[in-house]
Amino acid sequence: MILQVDAVTVRFGGLVACDAATFAVEEGEILGLIGPNGAGKTTLFNAINGVHRPRSGRIVFRREEITGLRPFQVARRGVARAYQVVRPLNDLSVIANVTVGACFGRENLSLRAARTVAEEVLASLDLADKAEVPAGKLNVAQKKRLELGRALAARPALLLADEVLAGLNPQEVSAMLAVFRSLRERGVTVIMIEHLMHAVMNVCDRVVVLDYGKKIAEGSPQVVSSDPKVVEAYLGDPKAAQRFLEEAT
């Protein structure tokens, strides 16, 4: 077990964004975190990487409690995050952007060593030919890959991927999914927030479903997606879900 989220509650005033969420992530698995909009998925990421301090509950990463640590402290322990809204350093080259991730990741590498890591990461993401291009000039798909690259350059033990597939076309999605599979081969544990169900079905070993901040289901993608509670949360209509399922498979 690499990460344990134990009864984590995050509140914003009267709004309970995460309500005693509990789950565990095994080393080397790809866990899907799904749920309707506003279910608290991104808030849960924020709680894990220290952006928000949970009101109650515990988060344990590699047998060390990281509840309430600051984001940079969590990052140094090997948790990297690829954000949903990509904000690269537009004026700097792609490789400089990835170098930021490598410099200030788990290992605190020197600029030179970080650059080597960045080159490897760019090659693995098919961005090597864009290395010297200013990041601001990339298209959306390339920016998403750059964001993933920035996170991966930190050589994380755990990667929090927040909707990295959103806004990509089907070809770009399948290219990204290949990247995730190769991550699993390298032993990187991944939690991915994703709305693209067929992607979740394809790469996730397990899925946790949130609704109104509460975990309502957990299990293999197939089991979860036929769970009536999940179907209701998403669609309010079990029949529509059946169609949806058939589409996905």
Add this chain to the structure above:
Amino acid sequence: MIRVRAPFLPALLVVLAVVAALPLAVNNNSLREELFLMFMLITLASSINIIMGYTGYVSFGHIVFFGLGGYFAFYLMQNFNAHFLVAALAGAIPASAIALVIGVPILRLRGAYFALATIGINEAMRTAINNFEPFGGAVGMFFNFSVYDTYGGARNAALLAYGVMVVVALATVTTSYLIRRSKFGLSLMAIREDQDVGIDPARAKVVAYVISSFFPALAGATFFFKNGIIEPGVAFDLLRSIESLVMCVLGGTGTVAGPIVGAALYEWLRGFLITTPALANFQLFLAGLLLLVVVLFVTAGLVGWLRNRYPVLRAYIQ
């Protein structure tokens, strides 16, 4: 981190040094006075660039360190007969120490709140000094002209001040360049874009703020040494603070060359406008108009625009 194919820094320093030597070569005092001011503005704009351009914190009241450095150094020269060079350094260090003390709380603020806090600090400092008798209160302090005898008379003292101002400006530009190319600079830019990576933002921001306070303090010490008079209104002049921000934006924030180009251009333009009778009354109007144009249409500033327009320049202009 930025791959540079051209020796940008040496070339820049040589150009600045040649410009600095010009008034001495042709023995032109008024040109020297103009350039003294220009190198001071380069120092101020480049320093602001470290905290604003790289780190993303708009320090509106940055002139407070110019004033503090000036006051501390002046006090030491007047009351302890300290040599100017010693006093300048001894004055800049407490000014930076104050940056450390106020930086820790105010760098927790963001955006407009940070900008307002820096204005508040400058205004509070001016009022405090206004009422601080050891520093002469509202009247300020002024030298007995015999002070300059140590340096071989007023003329030589002015030359010394000019030389020191040039050195301070070159040191600021060099520091700015080294930061931009370093890992520390990368961390500042990551903070600017709110990236949650393994950087302690609180610490990095304060370090950047302290560095960016040091050079204005030296410039202030030099300016008021040459001036012979220091008073709160001039030392903590918010208008000058805003002008150095404008120069930074005009030339291009986040680049090394931007604040230099901005400072030179702004000073040249102001000189041109003031001395052209038909335009003299519109001086501030035109300067404001120019700022509007830049902010609306050339947000990257001149240097930034050039770098974007002609990508080949990226390797040559930082």
